[in-house]
Amino acid sequence: MSSPSTIYALSTASGRSAIAVVRISGPAAGCALRMLGGKTDAPRKATLETLVDPVAGHPLDQALTLWFPAPSSETGEDIAELHLHGGGAVITSVLRALGQMDQLEPAGPGDFARRAFHNGKLNLTRIEALSDLISAETEAQRAQAVRQLQGALSDLYDRWRAELIVCLAHIEVAVDFTDEDIPGDIIAVALREICTLEADIGRHLNDNRCGERVRSGYRVVIAGPPNAGKSSLLNALAQRDVAIVSDEPGTTRDVIDVVLDLGGFPVTVSDTAGIRDGVGNVEAEGVRRAQDRMKDADIVLWLRDITSPRAPAVPKEFSAKSIEVWSKGDLSAGPIDSCIISTRKDNGLDDLVDLLLLRVSVDTDRAFEGPLLTRARHRYAVERAHAALSRSMICDVSQPEIIAEELRGATHALGSITGRVDVEDLLGAIFSEFCIGK
Numbered sequence: 001m002s003s004p005s006t007i008y009a010l011s012t013a014s015g016r017s018a019i020a021v022v023r024i025s026g027p028a029a030g031c032a033l034r035m036l037g038g039k040t041d042a043p044r045k046a047t048l049e050t051l052v053d054p055v056a057g058h059p060l061d062q063a064l065t066l067w068f069p070a071p072s073s074e075t076g077e078d079i080a081e082l083h084l085h086g087g088g089a090v091i092t093s094v095l096r097a098l099g100q101m102d103q104l105e106p107a108g109p110g111d112f113a114r115r116a117f118h119n120g121k122l123n124l125t126r127i128e129a130l131s132d133l134i135s136a137e138t139e140a141q142r143a144q145a146v147r148q149l150q151g152a153l154s155d156l157y158d159r160w161r162a163e164l165i166v167c168l169a170h171i172e173v174a175v176d177f178t179d180e181d182i183p184g185d186i187i188a189v190a191l192r193e194i195c196t197l198e199a200d201i202g203r204h205l206n207d208n209r210c211g212e213r214v215r216s217g218y219r220v221v222i223a224g225p226p227n228a229g230k231s232s233l234l235n236a237l238a239q240r241d242v243a244i245v246s247d248e249p250g251t252t253r254d255v256i257d258v259v260l261d262l263g264g265f266p267v268t269v270s271d272t273a274g275i276r277d278g279v280g281n282v283e284a285e286g287v288r289r290a291q292d293r294m295k296d297a298d299i300v301l302w303l304r305d306i307t308s309p310r311a312p313a314v315p316k317e318f319s320a321k322s323i324e325v326w327s328k329g330d331l332s333a334g335p336i337d338s339c340i341i342s343t344r345k346d347n348g349l350d351d352l353v354d355l356l357l358l359r360v361s362v363d364t365d366r367a368f369e370g371p372l373l374t375r376a377r378h379r380y381a382v383e384r385a386h387a388a389l390s391r392s393m394i395c396d397v398s399q400p401e402i403i404a405e406e407l408r409g410a411t412h413a414l415g416s417i418t419g420r421v422d423v424e425d426l427l428g429a430i431f432s433e434f435c436i437g438k
Helices: 029-035 088-099 111-118 124-135 139-149 152-176 186-205 210-216 230-238 281-296 316-321 349-368 376-393 400-418 424-431
Strands: 006-012 019-025 047-052 059-068 079-085 104-106 218-223 256-262 265-271 299-305 322-327
Touching: 006 029, 006 088, 006 111, 019 029, 019 088, 019 111, 029 059, 029 079, 059 088, 079 088, 088 104, 111 124, 124 139, 124 152, 124 400, 139 152, 139 210, 139 265, 152 186, 152 376, 152 400, 186 376, 186 400, 210 265, 218 230, 218 281, 230 256, 230 265, 230 299, 230 322, 230 349, 256 349, 265 349, 299 316, 299 349, 316 322, 322 349, 376 400
Parallel strands: 006 104, 218 265, 218 299, 299 322
Antiparallel strands: 006 019, 019 079, 047 059, 059 079, 256 265
16 A cells, blocks of 8 residues: 555435445544544444544434454455434534544545555456446346456456466476476467467457446437437437427437436437438538447437338448337338337337347347456457467467467456556556545
């Protein structure tokens, strides 16, 4: 740790709640607890105490206190917890009392997690999982974060790294002990192991970005010609009026996003401007933005007005990821075996949602199996490791020192994911995602 000071923070408080938890971590945590009137003689046991202002001497609150001595605590340091009544005046008075104590300072975002990392209680992937779990809004996000927090991802990378270290050791034996009696096929054996690892890592990368989609959300874009009912469909899916609906073409000129929970998966649905030619500058910008969103989308819902059978079909470049939807189904019969909806009559919407959910779940079934890459940082490091292994496999076996250098690069890349190598430049970005108190 760069600083031995003791930190404190209000850990759990959301609006007006019955209970608020203040956590204190560091060498002076026990002293702070005793100065407030708590006890440290019963580790990991909740006791009811009257907290007292150590300066003024008046009672602050009647609270449950817990004491977790190092190293058997979340951060690996002494930790004291104060479970207070959630009134604003109570919280303010306790935090004021802590602020008057020597050796104590307020915690910043991620400071508790940072200490847990430095003291070997959590690695980086588990810390990132904790952040994801705190911000999870759907069942798929929660399940994926819990598996990663339990070590599914870090265990996989640690296993690969350990296997690479063994291969590297064999190669270096061949480099450094040429005069010794060592097996003649030691390099060949190592290369067979490397080949297996390279294939395993390649399969891991070929995941259709499922884990990243679950974490950040699936992207669904509603597109089509003007007046096809795109904004009405967005309102129907959101079950509230989020977009202006009008018979006038070109009403929607910017992209409107709504985040939905679709069967446990996070989905961002975007309403876009109607696609057509020969429009003014402002609407043309809306069309350009719509086309950009279609390029980035996981699914495009291409709406066609059922009363206008000559309405343009989905552009060929988006057909592979599109679902064609006929709107205004209450006004006419549509093509057989098509997805037909009517937002006015509330018809066909359940079928459309089922179709969307089927597409999403097919692409992300692996999210419930794991372990999966969940962040761009992970993917970049694994890609580096995979590339290094691929290069090592085509090296001349008469130059084992080059093979060894590639293996060292792969080992370093995998270690950077969990924090087994120097990753100081990453820590600020990772811990800044946390709320204060975690």
